[in-house]
Amino acid sequence: MKIQEISKVKTTCYHCGEEVVDHHYNIEDKEFCCRGCQTVYEIINKSDLCSYYDLEHNPGINQKQEVRKGKFDFLDDAQIIKKLTHFQDDTHQHVIFYLPQMHCASCIWILEHLNKIDSGIIKSQVNFVKKEVTVIYNYHESSLKKVAEALTIIGYEPHISLNDVSASKVKKYDTTSIVKIGIAGFCFGNIMMLSFPEYFSLAKADEVGLKKWFSYLNLVLALPVFFYSASEFFISGYKGLRQKFLNIDAPIALAVLITFGRSVFEILSGTGAGYLDSMSGIVFFMLIGRYFQNRTYQTISFDRDFKSYFPLGVSVIDTEGIEKQISVSELKVGNRIKIHNDEIVPADAILFFGKATIDYSFVTGESLPVEKSIGEIVYAGGKQTSGAIELEVVKEVSQSYLTQLWNNEAFKENKEEVKVSFIHRISRYFTYALFSVAISAAIYWSINDSSKIWGAVTAVLIVACPCALLLSATFTNGNMIRILNKYKLYVKNASVIEQMSEIDTIVFDKTGTITEQGKSEISFQGQELSSEHSQLIRSLANQSNHPLSKSVVSFLPFTKMLNVKNYKEFKGFGTSATINEHFVKMGSSDFVLGKDAHQLTSGSRVYASIDDEFVGYFIVKNAYREGLENIVSSLGSQFDLKILSGDNSSEEGFLKNIFGNQSEMLFEQKPEDKLNFIKCLQNSNKKVLMIGDGLNDAGALKQSNVGIAISDDTNNFSPACDAVLSGKNFTLLKELVNYCRRQKTIIFASFVLSIMYNIVGLSIAVQGEMEPVIAAILMPISSISIVLLTTGMSSFYELELKRLITDKSHQ
Amino acid sequence: MSAIFIMIGASLLLAIGFLIAFIWSVKSNQYEDDYTPSVRMLFDNTTIQENKQETNNKTQKTK
Numbered sequence: 021m022k023i024q025e026i027s028k029v030k031t032t033c034y035h036c037g038e039e040v041v042d043h044h045y046n047i048e049d050k051e052f053c054c055r056g057c058q059t060v061y062e063i064i065n066k067s068d069l070c071s072y073y074d075l076e077h078n079p080g081i082n083q084k085q086e087v088r089k090g091k092f093d094f095l096d097d098a099q100i101i102k103k104l105t106h107f108q109d110d111t112h113q114h115v116i117f118y119l120p121q122m123h124c125a126s127c128i129w130i131l132e133h134l135n136k137i138d139s140g141i142i143k144s145q146v147n148f149v150k151k152e153v154t155v156i157y158n159y160h161e162s163s164l165k166k167v168a169e170a171l172t173i174i175g176y177e178p179h180i181s182l183n184d185v186s187a188s189k190v191k192k193y194d195t196t197s198i199v200k201i202g203i204a205g206f207c208f209g210n211i212m213m214l215s216f217p218e219y220f221s222l223a224k225a226d227e228v229g230l231k232k233w234f235s236y237l238n239l240v241l242a243l244p245v246f247f248y249s250a251s252e253f254f255i256s257g258y259k260g261l262r263q264k265f266l267n268i269d270a271p272i273a274l275a276v277l278i279t280f281g282r283s284v285f286e287i288l289s290g291t292g293a294g295y296l297d298s299m300s301g302i303v304f305f306m307l308i309g310r311y312f313q314n315r316t317y318q319t320i321s322f323d324r325d326f327k328s329y330f331p332l333g334v335s336v337i338d339t340e341g342i343e344k345q346i347s348v349s350e351l352k353v354g355n356r357i358k359i360h361n362d363e364i365v366p367a368d369a370i371l372f373f374g375k376a377t378i379d380y381s382f383v384t385g386e387s388l389p390v391e392k393s394i395g396e397i398v399y400a401g402g403k404q405t406s407g408a409i410e411l412e413v414v415k416e417v418s419q420s421y422l423t424q425l426w427n428n429e430a431f432k433e434n435k436e437e438v439k440v441s442f443i444h445r446i447s448r449y450f451t452y453a454l455f456s457v458a459i460s461a462a463i464y465w466s467i468n469d470s471s472k473i474w475g476a477v478t479a480v481l482i483v484a485c486p487c488a489l490l491l492s493a494t495f496t497n498g499n500m501i502r503i504l505n506k507y508k509l510y511v512k513n514a515s516v517i518e519q520m521s522e523i524d525t526i527v528f529d530k531t532g533t534i535t536e537q538g539k540s541e542i543s544f545q546g547q548e549l550s551s552e553h554s555q556l557i558r559s560l561a562n563q564s565n566h567p568l569s570k571s572v573v574s575f576l577p578f579t580k581m582l583n584v585k586n587y588k589e590f591k592g593f594g595t596s597a598t599i600n601e602h603f604v605k606m607g608s609s610d611f612v613l614g615k616d617a618h619q620l621t622s623g624s625r626v627y628a629s630i631d632d633e634f635v636g637y638f639i640v641k642n643a644y645r646e647g648l649e650n651i652v653s654s655l656g657s658q659f660d661l662k663i664l665s666g667d668n669s670s671e672e673g674f675l676k677n678i679f680g681n682q683s684e685m686l687f688e689q690k691p692e693d694k695l696n697f698i699k700c701l702q703n704s705n706k707k708v709l710m711i712g713d714g715l716n717d718a719g720a721l722k723q724s725n726v727g728i729a730i731s732d733d734t735n736n737f738s739p740a741c742d743a744v745l746s747g748k749n750f751t752l753l754k755e756l757v758n759y760c761r762r763q764k765t766i767i768f769a770s771f772v773l774s775i776m777y778n779i780v781g782l783s784i785a786v787q788g789e790m791e792p793v794i795a796a797i798l799m800p801i802s803s804i805s806i807v808l809l810t811t812g813m814s815s816f817y818e819l820e821l822k823r824l825i826t827d828k829s830h831q
Numbered sequence: 832m833s834a835i836f837i838m839i840g841a842s843l844l845l846a847i848g849f850l851i852a853f854i855w856s857v858k859s860n861q862y863e864d865d866y867t868p869s870v871r872m873l874f875d876n877t878t879i880q881e882n883k884q885e886t887n888n889k890t891q892k893t894k
Contacts, residue, residue, distance in 0.1 A: 071874075125870045132871065148867040195857045202857065206850045210843065230835070237839075 035061050035175075037078025041578050056083020060175050067136040072126050079126035081175035088360050092172070094333025094345035095165035095180075104164065104184060112142065113159045117171065117178035122151045130174060138162050138170040182348050182366075182417075183328035197311050204249040204304040207241045211297045212796070214238050218293040219793040235287045235294065242296040246280050250303045268447040268493075271454070271486045276303065282478045295482055298799045302487050305803045309494030313501070313514050329382075329401070329715060330366050330417070334359075337410065348417055355413045359404045367400050367413045368420045374409030377567070378402035381531050382714040384666040384690075388624075389567045401715060405567075441518055442764070443493045446771065450486050457484070461786040476786055483781035483795060488774030488806055496766045496810040500759070503818045508746035509728075509756050516742045519726045520760040522707045526655060527698065527720070529712035530665035530675075533730050534648055536747070541643040542575040546636015553635060555579045557628050560604045563587050564595050568626050571640050572606075594627075605629045609637070624670075642671055647751040650828075652678050655754050660706070662686075664694050666716050695719035709757070715739055752825060759821045766813045770806045777802040 031040045033053035045052040047065075052058040060083055064072055072079060094100055107114035122131070127146075131153050134144040140162025144155045153176075155167050168178050214234045250273075257270035276299060283294025333345045335358040343358060348366045351357070356372065359365055365378070376392040383401035392398055398411060400420035417423065458480040465472045497514035504511055511517060528534050549557070559582040561569040587597040594607010605612050605628070612627035613634060626638040655661060662684045663675060669687040679685070686697065698720045701708050710717065710724035713731065718739035721727030729739055732747035745753070781798050856862070 075874075125873075128867055128870050129874055132874075146867050146871075147864040148870070149864050195860070195862075198857045198862065199854055202850065202853050206846065210846060214839070233836070237843075 032078060033057050033080075033082075034073070034078065035080035036082040037080075038082055054083055056175075059083070060173065063137065063173055064130070067133075069130055069133055069136055072130045075126040075129055076124045079124050081121045083175055087172050087177055090345070091360075092165045092168045092333075093335075094347060095168055096163065097345070097347065100332070100347055101164050104180070108159075111158050111160060112156055113164065114154060114156050115164060115167065116152050116154050117168070117180070118150075118152055118184075119171070119176045120151055120179055121176050122146070122148065122153075127176070131171075131176065134167075134170060137174065138166055141167060141170070180332045181328045182330040182332050184332060197307070197314075200249045200252075201304065201307045201311060204245050204300055204307055207245045207249075208297070208300040208304045211238045211241050211300055214241075215293065215297050215796065219796065231293075232290065238294070238296045239284065239287050242280065242283070242300055245300040245303050246276070249300075249307060250276050253303075253306075265444075266448050266451060267444050268486060268490055271447060271451045272306070272490060275481055275484075275487070278478055278481045282482070295795050298482070298795045301796075301799050302803070305800075305807075306487050306490055306494070309491050309498070309807075312498030313494040315498065315501075329364070331364055334366050351413055351417055353413055353416060356410060357413060358408060358410050360408045361404060361406070363404055365398050365400055365402050365404065365411065367417045368415040369398055369400075369411035369413045371396050371398055372410045372412050375406050376404060376409045377406040379405050382716075384714075384716050391566075441493075441515055443489065443767070447486050447489055450489060454481070454484050454486075457782060457786070464786075479785035480782060483785045483798070484778045488777065488802055489771060491803055491806050492767050492770035492774065492810050495807050496763060496770070496814060499811050499814040500763060503814060503821075504756065504759070507752060507756060507821075508749045509743055509752075510745075511743040512741070516726060517760045517763050519707075519742070520709070520757055521763055523659070523709040523725055523757070525660040525662065525701055525706045526709045526711065527662045527664055527701075527724070529694075529710075529714070529717050529720075530663060530671070531642070531667050532713035533711055533717075534663075535642040535644050536732070540571050541641045542571050543639050544575075544636055545639065546634075549576075549635065551577075551579070553630055555582060556599050556602055556604050556630060557606065557635075559584055559599050560587075560595060560597050560606060563597065564589060566595075568624060568638075568640055569595070569606075572626060572638055575638065603631050605632070641674075645747065645750050649678050651751050651753060656680065656683075658754070659709075664689050664697055664720065666690070666694075666714075691716045691719050695723050698723045711745075711753075712739070712741075751828070755821055755824045755828075759817060762814070762817045766810055766817075769813060770809045773809055774802060774806055 031043075031051050032038060033040055034050040035052055035057035038053045040051050040053045042053070043051065045055060045058045047058065047061065050061065052061065057080060060080060064070060095104075101113070105113045105115045119127075119131070121127070128148055131146050132144055134153075134155065135141045138157075140159075141155060141157045144153055146153050153171075157163075157167055168180070171178050214237055217231060217234065253269045253273045253276060256267065257273035260267035260270055279295050279299040283296045283299070286292035286294045330348055332348060334348050334351065335343050336346050336351075337343055337356040337358055351367050357366075357369065371392050371394050373394065376396075376398060377389045378392055378398055379389040380399075380402045381389075382403070383399070389405050390402075397414065400415075400417065400423070415421075458477050461476045461480055462473050465476050494514075497517060500517055501511055501514065504517075511520075554576050558573055558576040558579055561572040561576075562581055563569075563584055582599050585598045587595065589595045590607070590611065593611040594605065596603065596605040596607075598604070606626055609615065609625065609627050612629050624640045626640065628635050628637065652661065656679070660683075661679055663679065663686065665685075665687050666689055667687060669685075672685060672687065675685060676683075686693075689697070694717060698708050698710060702723075702725070708724040709726045709728065710720045711728045711730060712718075712721055713729055717727075717729075721729060721739060721741045726743065727741040728743045728745050729741040730747050730750060731744050745756075749756075777798060781795075784794060
């Protein structure tokens with residue numbers, strides 16, 4: 021028993037922590053899973069950087085996929101250097117690289133000691149939140165290419181895409197909103213303090229001068245609040261009015277304006293102290309709310325297009341056969357390009373030389389790679405998976421089949437501007453109600469005591485400012501965004517939550533969304549495989565680059581590869597060879613058994629025979645996400661479910677089993693078809709949630725009311741969307757959508773609370789007698805209680821969400 | 832009463848000083864990355880690290 025336990029202990033790679041299968045790579049007592057990891061260790065060891073391994077256990081990045089030499093040759097191009105570096109003087113260049121592999125303290129440590137690996141590097145500084153490293157280097161001693169290579173040899177291959185050079189430069193970190201909050205808070209506090217004598221009538225008759233001096237000081241302090249901090253309310257309100265739309269900022273701007281105007285009048289005429297404290301307090305709270313709401317997840321980019329998917333450089337072969345790296349945007353029709361293994365074809369091109377097995381799963385949704393023969397066209401976006409190929413470009417990058425999708429009008433309009441939030445609708449009713457109260461107060465006082473008209477009307481507008489509504493919305497949204505982030509649903513902005521609460525139809529993509537990316541489920545049917553047979557089949561399968569053969573290789577237990585003789589490949593049928601005097605054959609049933617077996621179940625089968633004796637067959641199926649059946653059945657009771665797939669319909673039978681017969685399923689859908697399908701649904705008044713993962717879903721994601729991109733690794737590319745959901749939390753979809761539905765409940769509840777405050781405040785205001793102290797007390801109490809109510813309620817609903825999730829995991 | 836004028840003036844100046852410091856810290860992007868500095872300050876100095884390794888090597892040699 022004990023011995024068994026010991027043999028179960030797996031050795032893990034000292035560098036990356038992966039299980040060591042092949043025990044060939046070791047230095048002293050340290051074992052490595054592959055040559056790459058060992059090399060990285062050697063470099064780190066040589067440069068005296070071994071604290072890398074002390075800070076965290078096995079911090080490294082797996083190096084099984086080696087980076088091709090010369091991959092960064094395009095970084096020698098002066099044009100590209102100019103576009104990528106953001107500062108340059110006589111000796112130094114500054115560059116920012118995006119390193120998606122960065123994940124721990126060790127990463128920060130080694131990346132900030134880059135100068136030990138390349139002495140030309142002067143300084144490197146990490147921004148962990150953005151996963152970026154800023155490198156300052158001496159370009160006489162080093163170069164951009166050398167820096168990129170230095171990063172690559174220690175396992176941090178920089179991600180450089182076409183987007184880095186074509187789009188506008190890095191988005192600057194927005195500091196104005198914080199400065200605005202700081203100034204408003206500063207002025208608010210000081211005005212409050214200087215108003216104390218006023219609140220409690222502390223000043224005696226002979227100290228009128230002091231009182232006056234205080235109020236003038238208040239006025240000076242209020243100026244930056246009014247002109248700087250509150251400016252965005254005026255701008256946005258004015259913009260709305262010009263488009264004949266009364267948004268929530270318009271009544272707020274009006275209230276601020278009237279409060280300020282009346283206060284200036286009172287102070288200058290010496291009739292009172294004004295309400296500057298209330299005004300700056302309100303501006304301060306509202307700005308905090310806005311900031312809280314807009315603080316979405318920094319590292320996820322929601323507006324990526326094909327440009328960030330495409331590489332920046334590509335190898336071009338000129339007429340003399342010399343390989344040269346140029347920028348993808350400079351590709352011309354007729355260029356001969358060379359695409360290496362695991363690289364993306366950047367433009368539509370014709371295969372000229374080599375064996376192409378193109379993986380289109382990301383672009384079209386086809387789950388299995390497609391083999392192309394010479395002379396066939398290869399569309400941009402596909403990933404080559406079987407060695408280097410040469411192609412001739414037939415269309416420029418911007419004209420490619422894939423990039424055409426981005427010319428659709430769905431990409432031109434901005435969703436947020438089209439859809440009007442219910443907050444704005446409520447605020448409009450609120451404004452109407454407010455004006456009628458103000459007008460009736462004016463009419464009442466014009467009959468009874470005309471001296472009080474001005475006071476009563478302004479007091480009504482000051483007290484009943486709709487900021488409570490804005491506060492409840494911004495704080496609710498901000499808190500919900502934060503909680504959703506915790507469950508790995510990263511929403512783009514607050515309006516997504518509201519959109520999410522209205523959906524009634526969910527459309528799924530298949531490949532990569534409900535199936536797991538790059539995984540297939542494989543099983544063996546037949547007599548039990550002896551270790552000898554398994555070794556024979558594995559050795560044969562290893563010869564072929566066909567995706568099915570590759571799955572078979574990874575499925576069978578690890579063994580040494582045997583020598584293969586007389587290897588033959590019959591395209592579309594299978595392969596055969598003689599191994600260790602055995603004749604091994606594998607492929608379709610036609611090829612192996614000589615007859616066509618009737619297929620009932622889904623998936624592809626690989627038959628195998630040894631010495632013409634049939635041993636069994638492998639079934640390779642799409643691997644669906646765990647818990648798919650549960651989530652579908654629970655979602656089905658609440659929403660209309662549909663499937664839109666770019667793949668063929670081989671899995672239809674299986675999907676019908678899960679989704680039921682009434683769910684619509686469409687296969688072999690092109691990106692435009694998907695977009696149009698969503699449009700059709702919307703035209704019949706459906707609110708659609710689209711869930712997809714690839715570029716082929718980009719149009720549908722954009723068109724739908726809410727587009728969620730599923731991503732197994734949030735650092736990976738995901739198409740433009742409204743929200744990114746981690747693949748691990750796919751099963752929580754229903755709970756998360758229902759959590760978003762609570763948003764309206766919370767906002768309405770806090771709205772009711774603010775109406776109660778308004779009734780108290782207005783009943784005082786209409787009498788024309790409003791002491792500044794009452795306004796000064798009412799304002800912070802109502803603001804703070806609303807903040808407490810919204811955060812309290814959203815956290816309460818989070819508890820409910822948590823309970824639902826734990827219930828689910830116990831099932 | 833003139834004391835209070837001076838006091839308030841002084842307190843306001845002091846507060847404005849802090850406000851300026853705050854604005855400077857925001858403008859120089861000190862709030863841009865709120866995670867890395869907290870890790871960076873825990874790293875040992877490289878020189879100390881080297882010394883440590885040297886002593887380690889020495890002890891190994893004596894063994």
